[in-house]
Amino acid sequence: MTIPTTALQTAAERFGTPLYVYDAAELDAALARVRSAFGTARVYYAMKANPNLTLLRRLNAAGVGFECVSSGELARAEAVGASGERILVNGPAKSEAEYLTGARLGATFIVDREEEVPLLPPHSRALVRVNPALAVSTHDHLATGAAGSKFGVTLAQAPRVLDALRDAGHTALGLHVHIGSAIRDAHDFTAAFGRLSEMREQTGPLAVLDAGGGWGLDADLHGIAREARAAASAFGAELWVEPGRYLVARAGTLLTRVVGTKRTGRNFCLVDAGMTELLRPMLYGAEHPVTPLWDGGEVETWDIAGPACESGDLLARDISMPQPTRGALVAIGEAGAYGAAMSGTYLTRSRPAEALYEPGREGGADWTVIRHRETPQDVWAAEI
Numbered sequence: 001m002t003i004p005t006t007a008l009q010t011a012a013e014r015f016g017t018p019l020y021v022y023d024a025a026e027l028d029a030a031l032a033r034v035r036s037a038f039g040t041a042r043v044y045y046a047m048k049a050n051p052n053l054t055l056l057r058r059l060n061a062a063g064v065g066f067e068c069v070s071s072g073e074l075a076r077a078e079a080v081g082a083s084g085e086r087i088l089v090n091g092p093a094k095s096e097a098e099y100l101t102g103a104r105l106g107a108t109f110i111v112d113r114e115e116e117v118p119l120l121p122p123h124s125r126a127l128v129r130v131n132p133a134l135a136v137s138t139h140d141h142l143a144t145g146a147a148g149s150k151f152g153v154t155l156a157q158a159p160r161v162l163d164a165l166r167d168a169g170h171t172a173l174g175l176h177v178h179i180g181s182a183i184r185d186a187h188d189f190t191a192a193f194g195r196l197s198e199m200r201e202q203t204g205p206l207a208v209l210d211a212g213g214g215w216g217l218d219a220d221l222h223g224i225a226r227e228a229r230a231a232a233s234a235f236g237a238e239l240w241v242e243p244g245r246y247l248v249a250r251a252g253t254l255l256t257r258v259v260g261t262k263r264t265g266r267n268f269c270l271v272d273a274g275m276t277e278l279l280r281p282m283l284y285g286a287e288h289p290v291t292p293l294w295d296g297g298e299v300e301t302w303d304i305a306g307p308a309c310e311s312g313d314l315l316a317r318d319i320s321m322p323q324p325t326r327g328a329l330v331a332i333g334e335a336g337a338y339g340a341a342m343s344g345t346y347l348t349r350s351r352p353a354e355a356l357y358e359p360g361r362e363g364g365a366d367w368t369v370i371r372h373r374e375t376p377q378d379v380w381a382a383e384i
């Protein structure tokens, strides 16, 4: 967590909780780390990680492109001024609207199955997503490069799909691989890129190798970049990458207030955020760093539980911290990716506000609201 505690307290008082806050300096630093490791590789931000328009505008201004997987994400890319070579259209089951919008914007398509070739708009630029059939070090729901996963074509099919694209009058730019998210062991990337490189004899030289994203926050980016570059050079290809989580996770913190405590079989610290604000712990057992923003006496072990009527509504288990008091603040770290993006309105809960911390901004305040807190009326606005 890179934002000072006093600034977090100010934000919580001004904007209320639960509240997502982002540190602009850490957003910039993450992009700088990616560029330092990957050099001239083209960077496409996987906006599913956090599609807030302010963050997208910032990345667009920094020359980053966008990987989009829905009509809504394409609309966001267009809204911030991206087009043409700065947009990738991805997804295992693209809709007619997504093909049409992608074509109108001049985007590059990532072909996920052989049967998709005839569906592409005429004269498309395309990459073929390859599934390297590898077990990877992450939660099953986050693994996309395993043999049984629904993503990509097999290693055996890929050369044929490249040919089919060319035969249909498209530009077959090259190959794409993305083996999963929050991957712990960098050797998984080495193995995946290695499997792709072995295809060079069947595919011949290619213009582009897109090495995807999925890097853990503590990953050795320089090591992954070295392996990705080696694979790209095997094809004589330009390297593209698609980080999501890495670019935004550390910059984001979820601020939540203590509602009260309860001691039964376990010690529960009840807070005003839960699965509707941060689904990752419930969805795939994600562990986020928890920082209590109070000092106190005796340290005990607490579970941090949300307000939903669901037993799985826990943000963290076994956190050592001093006795919580009603109204005190808890900061849930590394929440900038797949946090606000996955928040929902189950139980007619309003999605939280979001604020950007940018101290020293010329003529500006330290905090800018970048998403208003929803009202119940916002939540039911589309209902009849």
Ligand SMILES: Cc1ncc(COP(=O)(O)O)c(C=O)c1O
Binding pocket: 046, 048, 049, 067, 090, 178, 180, 181, 182, 212, 213, 214, 215, 242, 243, 244, 245, 246, 337
């Ligand atoms: C094709 C593709 N590229 C990139 C990403 C970004 O992954 P991460 O946020 O783990 O970097 C994803 C995430 O699901 C993805 O599906």
